[in-house]
Amino acid sequence: MSSVELTIESIAAGGDGVARANGVVVFVPRTAPGDRALVKLDLRKRFARGRLEEIVVPSESRVQALCYHYRVDRCGGCQLQHMTYEAQLEAKRGIIRDSVTRIAKRTIENPPEIESSEKQWRYRRKLTLAMRRAVDGQWVIGLHPFDDPNVIFQLQDCPITDEGVMNIWRDIMEARHFFPPANELRASVRLIGDADISVVMEGGDRWPAKTAFFHEVPSITALWWKPENKARALVAERSRAAATASFAQVNVEVGNALHAYVLGRAKAHRPETAVDAYAGTGSTAVPLAADGVRVVAIEADREAAEQCARRLPEGSRAIAARVEDAIADVLPADFVLINPPRTGVDERVARTLETLASPPRAIIYTSCDPGTLARDLARMPRYRIESIRAFDMFPQTAHVEIVCELVPENA
Secondary structure: OEEEEEEOOEEOOOOOEEEEEOOEEEEEOOOOOOOEEEEEEEEOOOOEEEEEEEEEEOOOOEOOOOOHHHHHOOEOOOOOOOEOHHHHHHHHHHHHHHHHHHOOOOOOOOOOEEEOOOOOOOOEOEEEEEEEEOOOOOEEEEEOEOOOOOOOEEOOOOOOEOHHHHHHHHHHHHOHHHOOOOOEEEEEEEEEOOOEEEEEEEOOOOOOOHHHHHHHOOOOOEEEEEOOOOOOEEEEEOOHHHHHOOOOOOOHHHHHHHHHHHHHHHHHOOOOEEEEEOOOOOOOHHHHHHOOOEEEEEEOOHHHHHHHHHHOOOOOEEEEOOHHHHHHHHOOOOEEEEOOOOOOOOHHHHHHHHHOOOOOOEEEEEEOOHHHHHHHHHOOOOEEEEEEEEEOOOOOOOOOEEEEEEEEOOO
16 A cells, blocks of 8 residues: 545545545545545555545644544544534535435535534434453453454443433443353443433343343343344333333434424425325324324334324324335325435335326435435436435434435426
């Protein structure tokens, strides 16, 4: 690998800085737009990966990262801690515009507006950690360096995570002698409401001490276990709310703002009928139905779909099914809500919406990945972008939530 001095021009999806060397695009983690940096190049076929060796002239948007693990352990959980918050927001706006124009071939005159997060630290109400048994039998519990996913470093603190969640994780670490007998595990801690804590343990094919573990950490209000190659099951609960709330917000304040915006855009189209795809427990379907809209909610998670069905008034219903298997049978509708996972929608969903004889008045597509959103927009050329707005659900990271409002091209 050779070294070269480069100027970072922008931030790519994923958080790497983007520069050019002799016409080749170079992606350099942990850099900021405006940095003049000495970079070691690893040339690929059509681009290059860069390893930062030295900041020659720092960008005005560069700051000292707050987190010890980000600086010392190269933690991959965050990507933008070395940038001011204003620069992070600007970078995310650019990522969205670049994805939509380059992949979807749609014109966006200006980067979209972005709703900032009131909390830039301690906002995260869910934390998933990897756990690996070392040669001496002790557990290493933490996260991966961004440049070596096979390594796990021992986590001491995560400053973007709620203090209550971190305290539960410290209690779990103290109860590690009750873990399933396996060499590698994963576990998630989620704060629900003000007090309930749900924990999901993943891995192992048996767990003889699961009841003892639950009693050893009394602050846990619901414990789930997902054995290898098996479905997740509830082990024990102290609160039914924690046992059923698998769709709680990671960043409550921004999540509430996004939800209110989606509902407002939905009601602006005055639908009589609506389909809420990837509906979860009905956080959007239920208020729409309460306003008199006849809603069909589709959700693959059976427990969540059943909870949604119990909350919906007469005239609306919930279906426990994959969206791609059910959406054709519940259309047409005046309005369609899409809120898929990071992988975006199945091609069959896009094809169904694209070929409907009677398209909906509008589609609201909420996405957590600009790239898959853009790919799906390219699959649906009959719809134009009426509006697009971003919400900074995850400060210090390159992730961003996007609400894209689509209407038929001839509307």
